[in-house]
Amino acid sequence: MVEKHWAKKKERGSYWGIVIVLRAYQYGGHWLMRLILAPVITYFFLTGGDPRRASLDFLRRVHSYAAERSPFTAEPGWRQSWYHFWQFGLHALAKIDAWVGKVSKNQVRNCGDTHFDDLEKQPQGGILIGSHLGNLEVARALASKKYTRRMNVLVFTQHAQSFNRALKDVNPKVDIDLIQVTDIDMGLTILLKERIEQGEFVVIVGDRTSVTQPGQTIEQDFLGKPVSFALGPWILASVLECPVYFLFCLKNPNDGHYDLYLNHACDQLKLPRKSRREALQPVLKAYSETLEKLAMRYPYQWFNFFDFWKKDSQ
Structure with missing residues (x-):
């Protein structure tokens, strides 16, 4: 069976399902939301054959490629995949914690060569290329509270839009600058260029291929095998x-802080x-190596x- 391109897969879940989960968080906090999440996650794990196989494949690739540096003591199995x-x-x-103010700047540790303070001092904006590794929402939420520079986030899936719409319904004070796009055309480029000239920033992920032009890619090694990265x-x-x-913003499993x-x-x-x-090639290689x-x-x-x-497919 040929697996579909990621963008053609039907998104599981709905706006109202997200609202129910967010309301559980609002009225019951972490314990109630985790209680609801456990059977939901288990259901998706048991019924999602392709995602489950992809999870196990990724974890095993990490284990094999990292060799003696592997984060796993043995080859990952279904327990590790469920935990994934x-x-x-x-x-x-x-994400919710970040946008409702339950993550403080003291819980974030700067691990990169640049700080948001440095961006705030520049007259011009820039482009921030992230990924679906970790939690960019934490970085964005904290930056939006402390800094004046606006972050324009390009999203390519309806699920991302639904989640943020539901989050805003639950907490109207949440201010998320999302731009829903299906393609990066000239009109969008002009808009973004104007905003960057005004000192704003654009956030886009670099680890998924194009929704409308899946063949517009360039190959780079990742965990020992070539991967198609989007040119867009x-x-x-x-x-x-x-x-x-x-x-990149990732939660450190050792102390619960976020490594930015x-x-x-x-x-x-x-x-x-x-x-x-x-x-x-040089900048894409640097991105791929950092991601790896x-x-x-x-x-x-x-x-x-x-x-x-x-x-x-080309």
Whole structure:
């Protein structure tokens, strides 16, 4: 059976289901939400064949590739995969914590070469390229409370929009700047360029291929095998003519703090049309290596539940 492209998979869950979970959090806190999440996560684990296989494949790749540095004492099995799903549920809980103010700046540890303070001092904005590893919401929520610079987040799935809509219904004070897109066209590029010139930032993920142009990819090694990365985020960064940063925020399992990795990639990404792929290789390699290093360090916070190594159709 041929697995569908990630964007063509039907999203599981609904707006009202998300609202119910958020209301449980609002009135019962963590204990009630975890009580509701446990059977829900188990249901998705048992009925989601493709995500379950993708989870197990990823965890085993980490174990095999890391060798003696593996975060696992033995090859991961179904228990580790269920725990991977469970961490995805807690990831949603952490998002809510961040936006309702239950995560303080003292719980976040700067591990990168750049701080948000540095971004605040710049006259120009920039583009922050993240991933589905860890929890960008924590970084965004804290930055929105402490700093004046607006963060424009590009989202490509209805689920992300539904979650944030539900979160705003439960807590109207939540201020999330989302831009729902299906394609990065000229109109969107002009809008984003204007905002960056005004000192704002654009947040986009770099670890999923295009929703509308799945074949527009470039290969780079990840955990020992070639992976297709989307060209879109990098072309956008080039067109915007602004500083580029990598952004990752991961919960440290040892002390419960968040490790924030904000790393400067380049002052401006220049991609000549005739040699675009060759010019992109150094920065994409740096992104892939950072993603790889953090994925091995925090494997349960990898939230790409599909075959990440499957080549997109051209």
